[in-house]
Amino acid sequence: MTPGFPTPETACPVLTQVGRAQFFDEIVPAGRPVVMRGLVGDWPAVRAARQSPQALVDHLGAFDQGRPVRVIVTDPSEDGRFFYDDALTRLNFRKHEGTVSQVLARLLAPSDGSAFAAQAVTAPDILPGFSAANPSPLVDDDVPARLWISTQAVVQTHYDLYDNIACAVSGRRRFILFPPEQAPNLYLGPLEHTPAGAPVSMVRLDAPDLERFPRFPTAWAAAQAADLAPGDALFIPFMWWHHVQSLDRVSVLANFWWNATPDRGAMAAVIHAIAAVRDLPARQRRAWAGLFEALVFDAETPPGRHLPPERRGVQGPLDAAAQQRLRDTLIRTLSQA
Secondary structure: OEOOEOOOOEEOOEEEOOOHHHHHHHHHHHOOOEEEEOOOOOOHHHHHHHHOHHHHHHHHHOOOOOOOEEEEEEOHHHOOEEOEOOOOOOEOEEEEEEOHHHHHHHHHOOOOOOEEEEEEEEHHHHOOOHHHHOOOOOOOOOOOEEEEEEOOEEEEEEOOOOEEEEEEEEOOEEEEEEOHHHHHHOOEOOOOOOOOOOOEEOOOOOOOOOOOOOOHHHHHHOOEEEEEOOOOEEEEOOOOEEEEEEOOOOEEEEEEEEOOOOOOOHHHHHHHHHHHHHOOOHHHHHHHHHHHHHHHHOOOOOOOOOOOHHHOHHHOOOOHHHHHHHHHHHHHHHHHO
16 A cells, blocks of 8 residues: 555556567557566666665766756645646746756755656666666667656656656656546646646546546546566556656656657647537537547548548558648648638
8 A cells, every 4th residue: 555545456467577579469469557577676776776775876876977857846745746736827846957966866865855856867868878787678779768766756647658668776666557548537637738748637646526526436446556666667558647656765767668650740639629629519529520430540440441542542551742741731721720
């Protein structure tokens, strides 16, 4: 149990001795979260963390070139939670720059009750040599490690537009995960102003306001929990919502993001659909939903298959030339709207 937070009834499956073939042939195609126990237990960084916080700081500090990273800091009154203020007019944390060595030194100093974090520190740029010493056993070397260095903290439920392997280096981590289809029951925050780029759920898992968020119990029934100790890893599939709790004072996680299919502006398509479709009369929205299903979401009957290949246009495969024509059409259509 995590103090202050409930525990979902369902736990993520746990596997041991996961190799590259099993990961890409079975785990990734299944599209479900999986804990991989001890995946990076042999990393020198993990061995140093198990020895002592100072040993970990010495290991990471040896790679630091003094380049600045973004650091976020909350007041003690926020209980380590990175989020919005009550009025949603601003974020509840401050931003400044520092080096990784400065962040690590602050982790070892006496706590003043505030939470702070250096997030998504790209190892090749900021800590060159870390990846050579601590290589991923699953993804290729061209997928960079990113480090998340923090005190005890809570990152609000959000999603990423990548597949993700999250590897605990130091400190325990609790993940609570929700499948993508639970988005309507998680009550998204502002799309234009987010804590870290992706929309977050407005529901506090430690104190859900069910009058304000009445559908949240449906999401909670689908939630899964994953607890990581140093050396463990978690596969988080594309767009799975995840709430992250760092449970120890010296908390370091390395993650690997990758996407087999380059993003073609899917979020922009969502925003355009909001502008163009959402406020239409219900009868018209249902009609558009049928067309979206036929042209975008019907995997069993791909659009355009009934047409000659040379006449399928955007209903057929989108090569580079077709994508450019489609972009030109969008620009022309939006300029006329």
